[in-house]
Every structure is written in C-alpha cells, then in structure tokens.
Amino acid sequence: MLVCLLLCGCEAGIDRQAADARAFRFVVMGDNRPWWKGEDIITQNEHFLGNIERANATNADFVVNVGDLIHGYTDDEELINKQWDAYDKACKLFKMPYISLVGNHDVWDEQSRDIWQKRYGPEYFSWDHKGCHFIALSSEIVGEINTIASEQLEWLKQDLAKAGNAERIFVFLHKPLWADGSQWNDEVHPLLAKYGVDTVFAGHWHQYMLFPTKDGVRYVITGGAGAETGPHELAGDFFHLLEVGVKGSTSSFSVVTAEGRLPADCVTWDKVKALDESLIVRPLERLPEEGELEIEVIVTNPTNRRIRAVATIEAGKSNWYDNRSEVILEPRESRAFAVKAEVGQNVFPLPKSNLELVDGEKNLFGWEDFLKQAFIKVVPEVAAEDVLGDVPNPGFEDGSTYGWSTWAGSLSASKAAAHSGDYSGLMTERIESWQGPVRDLIDVIKDGNAYKMSAWVKLDNADSAYVKMTMQHADGSGTHYSVIGETTAYNDKWVQLSGTFTPSITGYLEAMSLYIEGPAADVNFYVDDLEIKWSPLGQ
Ligand SMILES: [Ca+2]
Numbered sequence: 001m002l003v004c005l006l007l008c009g010c011e012a013g014i015d016r017q018a019a020d021a022r023a024f025r026f027v028v029m030g031d032n033r034p035w036w037k038g039e040d041i042i043t044q045n046e047h048f049l050g051n052i053e054r055a056n057a058t059n060a061d062f063v064v065n066v067g068d069l070i071h072g073y074t075d076d077e078e079l080i081n082k083q084w085d086a087y088d089k090a091c092k093l094f095k096m097p098y099i100s101l102v103g104n105h106d107v108w109d110e111q112s113r114d115i116w117q118k119r120y121g122p123e124y125f126s127w128d129h130k131g132c133h134f135i136a137l138s139s140e141i142v143g144e145i146n147t148i149a150s151e152q153l154e155w156l157k158q159d160l161a162k163a164g165n166a167e168r169i170f171v172f173l174h175k176p177l178w179a180d181g182s183q184w185n186d187e188v189h190p191l192l193a194k195y196g197v198d199t200v201f202a203g204h205w206h207q208y209m210l211f212p213t214k215d216g217v218r219y220v221i222t223g224g225a226g227a228e229t230g231p232h233e234l235a236g237d238f239f240h241l242l243e244v245g246v247k248g249s250t251s252s253f254s255v256v257t258a259e260g261r262l263p264a265d266c267v268t269w270d271k272v273k274a275l276d277e278s279l280i281v282r283p284l285e286r287l288p289e290e291g292e293l294e295i296e297v298i299v300t301n302p303t304n305r306r307i308r309a310v311a312t313i314e315a316g317k318s319n320w321y322d323n324r325s326e327v328i329l330e331p332r333e334s335r336a337f338a339v340k341a342e343v344g345q346n347v348f349p350l351p352k353s354n355l356e357l358v359d360g361e362k363n364l365f366g367w368e369d370f371l372k373q374a375f376i377k378v379v380p381e382v383a384a385e386d387v388l389g390d391v392p393n394p395g396f397e398d399g400s401t402y403g404w405s406t407w408a409g410s411l412s413a414s415k416a417a418a419h420s421g422d423y424s425g426l427m428t429e430r431i432e433s434w435q436g437p438v439r440d441l442i443d444v445i446k447d448g449n450a451y452k453m454s455a456w457v458k459l460d461n462a463d464s465a466y467v468k469m470t471m472q473h474a475d476g477s478g479t480h481y482s483v484i485g486e487t488t489a490y491n492d493k494w495v496q497l498s499g500t501f502t503p504s505i506t507g508y509l510e511a512m513s514l515y516i517e518g519p520a521a522d523v524n525f526y527v528d529d530l531e532i533k534w535s536p537l538g539q
Pocket of ligand 1: 396422
C-alpha cells in the first residue's frame with residue numbers, strides 16, 4: 001500500500017537526526033484541486049505547484065494533503081483517471097513522502113470510491129512516525145457522508161486505544177466536521193479528548209483558520225493549496241501550507257505563503273468573528289421613500305496601515321440605483337461613514353450591497369448584504385403583510401380542491417383529517433414518488449423577493465415516510481427544482497414542512513409550481529394549511 005511504502009522509506013531519516021531523534025517536521029495542506037468548472041479541469045494549477053516547492057524547501061519528513069485533490073464529479077471513468085494521472089504527475093515533484101486523504105471531489109459515489117481504492121487503497125488509515133501517531137479519517141464515506149460512523153468509528157476507537165504509547169497524536173480529515181456540530185462533537189471529539197489528541201487538521205473551506213482549542217484538542221483548517229479562495233486576506237483567504245514542528249511532547253506550527261511565514265494565530269475564529277461584528281449599521285426608523293438616502297455605518301480599521309472602506313450598491317433587478325461610496329481610515333481608526341444610496345418607487349427587493357476594507361489592491365475583509373441590517377427595525381411590519389390573498393383555499397376549507405392541482409393521481413377535499421378547520425387535501429392513486437398536490441404560483445412569486453413557505457402533512461396508510469416541499473420553476477435557463485423543506489411525516493400526527501425561497505429568474509418565466517412529494521407511490525397523505533409569506537430580508 002502506498003502509505004506504508006512511503007513511510008517505511010522515511011523512517012531511515014532517524015539516523016540523520018541522531019542528535020535529537022524525536023524532533024521532526026511535517027507539512028499539511030488541503031484543497032489543491034483545479035478550479036471549479038475552470039478552463040482546465042485536469043491539470044494541477046500553479047498555486048499547487050508553488051506549494052509543492054515551498055513544501056520541499058521545508059525539508060519536512062512528510063507531507064499530508066487533507067483532500068479535494070482533483071476536480072471530480074463526473075461519471076466519465078476515463079476523465080476521472082486522467083485527472084488522477086495529472087495529480088500523480090504533480091505529486092512526483094514532492095521530495096518527501098506524500099500522503100493523500102479523501103475529499104468530496106475525490107470520492108462522491110460508488111464508482112469514484114472504487115477508483116480511489118484501486119489507485120490509493122483504504123479511505124481511512126493510520127501510521128506511526130518517530131514516536132507519534134497519525135490518523136487519516138474520511139468525511140466522505142458513501143452512505144455516511146459528513147460523519148465518522150459505524151465501521152470507521154469502531155476502527156478509530158480501536159486505533160486510538162492501540163496508540164497508547166504515542167508521544168503525540170495528530171488527526172486529519174477533509175471536512176471540518178467540528179464546525180458543523182452534531183455527530184463529530186457528540187461522538188468523535190470526546191474520544192479525541194480522552195486520548196489527548198494534539199491537533200485535528202481539515203480543509204474543505206478554502207482558507208486558513210485556527211479554532212479555539214477544545215478540551216486540549218487544537219482544531220485547524222488548512223484549505224489553501226490551490227483551489228479558488230475567497231477575496232479576504234484577514235479572513236484567511238490565501239494560498240498556504242502549514243509547517244508543523246514536533247519536539248518531545250510539544251508541537252507548534254506556522255503558516256507558509258508565497259510571501260513568507262505567518263504565526264499560527266494570524267487568522268483565528270475569534271478574530272474573524274470580532275471583525276465581522278465590528279461593522280455597525282444604523283437601523284432606519286422608517287421605510288425610505290423614493291429618492292436619495294444615506295445609510296450610516298461605523299467602520300473600524302483593524303490594521304496599522306491606512307486603508308479604505310468601499311461600499312457598493314448593485315441594483316440588479318431591484319428598483320435601486322448603482323452606487324459607490326468610499327472613505328479613508330487611518331490606522332486603527334473607527335469612524336462613522338454615510339453610504340449614499342438611491343431608490344426608485346419600490347424599496348423591495350433590496351439590491352445587493354457590499355462593504356469592503358481595501359489595502360491598495362488587496363481586499364482585507366468584507367460584509368455582504370450590509371444594507372439588510374439597516375432595515376431590521378422597519379421590516380417586521382411589512383413582513384406581516386402576507387401574500388395569501390393571492391393563494392385562495394390554502395387549507396381546503398372551500399370543501400373542494402379549488403386552486404390546487406396534481407401532476408397525476410387524485411386529490412380530494414377530505415373530512416377524515418384536518419390540521420385546522422374541517423378539511424384537508426387527501427392525495428391518493430399516485431404512481432410515482434414525486435406526485436402530490438401542486439400550487440401554481442406564477443402570479444404570486446416575484447423575482448428577487450424572498451418568501452417563507454410552509455404546509456402541514458400527515459400520512460394516511462403508512463407509519464412514516466420522507467416528504468419534501470419542492471418548487472419547480474421553468475424560465476429562459478431551463479427547468480429548476482428547489483427543495484424548500486424536507487422532513488419525516490407520520491400517520492399519528494401532523495408535521496410541518498417549511499423553508500424560504502428566493503427566485504432568480506432568467507428571461508421569460510414559464511412555470512412556478514410548488515408541490516409536496518416524496519413518499520413511495522402507494523402511500524396516501526393529507527396536506528393542509530399552506531402558508532406563503534413575503535420575507536423581504538430572507539429571514
Ligand atoms: Ca383545513
């Protein structure tokens with residue numbers, strides 16, 4: 001197996017460092033893949049090649065890549081193998097042993113998993129090096145995606161139990177599952193804390209970010225090996241690798257970029273959160289009328305350099321006008337700044353708005369949709385005004401299916417069950433799982449506005465089933481399906497399907513149909529109390 005061969009080779013390094021046999025360095029990086037839908041989705045890009053050079057310059061004992069190695073996401077086996085060949089070719093440039101982990105662009109279905117296993121072996125594994133233990137996990141196991149579960153979790157428990165004498169334990173995986181909460185924090189983190197794991201390295205977010213240490217376990221994101229990054233340097237959006245030094249029972253690392261070396265705390269979760277909260281937008285006291293207005297914001301310069309704050313309003317399909325305002329900020333200065341704007345007859349939908357801190361040509365940090373914050377006080381009253389007037393018979397209380405239709409099968413107003421009132425809609429004689437009650441909303445939904453939608457569902461002849469609320473919309477760019485809400489429905493209680501929908505319409509709108517679907521064809525179900533509310537801030 002690849003990993004074993006590589007690591008057997010590097011154990012020979014011990015002789016060369018006889019003076020301090022247990023001090024060593026290793027490199028971690030992630031997310032080198034060619035850019036998403038870029039011109040060349042096969043060849044590895046210059047940013048990855050640069051990172052390989054910088055890794056070689058560290059003379060580290062080995063390099064770990066936490067995944068998203070190729071473009072992937074195709075059924076074309078020949079193309080997948082071409083992408084892997086191009087990756088292997090680039091990786092031959094590493095002068096030290098090199099270990100690859102599985103990312104979501106590398107294994108996304110059974111076919112891609114089989115290709116991975118044929119070429120690189122198991123999806124999770126571990127190894128020892130100079131008294132330390134290293135564990136590579138997969139967040140991409142088919143059928144268990146975004147979890148470390150079942151067989152892999154059992155393996156991890158046994159592997160950690162066997163690593164008892166290791167000086168330090170390091171864990172690698174592709175997705176920062178700790179940041180999305182849930183299963184990792186309940187089942188995996190306590191194990192790592194129990195065994196005194198030093199650091200967990202992940203990628204997936206194309207940036208660098210140090211998280212707060214939790215129960216002694218350090219968590220780090222390093223996803224800057226070549227895939228496209230965001231624009232904001234202070235948020236960790238830059239190409240980089242991590243150089244980790246281990247000496248006895250301590251470890252430390254620094255962040256290596258094309259421009260030099262940065263300390264591990266150059267970008268932390270807390271610093272980015274504080275920056276994000278440093279922008280203050282003064283809420284409007286009333287809805288603006290047609291004409292010019294100023295939005296007052298307070299911006300803070302977090303650097304020791306003179307920078308600019310640039311606010312842009314991009315009208316798009318709204319009734320606002322494009323606008324750009326700018327102010328110079330002295331080092332560490334915090335100041336009020338009036339952002340100029342101009343609105344036509346209708347305030348909603350709001351335009352796109354963006355406020356950036358800019359140093360020369362570099363974007364340091366930014367706030368998208370900052371304008372929404374100005375409307376927080378004045379929106380609740382307008383949000384209360386719903387659009388139900390345009391959606392008659394939402395709860396079948398007409399005693400008919402007026403306003404409703406079906407793709408196929410039979411829909412009737414039924415007194416057998418009701419979430420409210422006397423009636424609900426009973427859906428029977430379905431032939432496919434996607435068939436269910438349909439509402440035509442072509443005259444209700446307006447481009448760019450946000451809507452909150454909900455409906456109640458109860459099963460008739462099955463204990464439980466997956467249900468979802470879907471919007472089908474057809475326009476100049478084709479037919480699109482958006483899942484607005486999904487849940488499990490039961491036959492002994494009503495459950496609510498809910499979610500928000502913000503249409504983006506291209507060209508001529510041909511259809512806008514909301515429907516409830518999901519259970520197997522022979523499952524009959526009731527639907528009641530459809531509710532659609534205008535939600536100007538998309539909240
Ligand atoms: Ca009803």
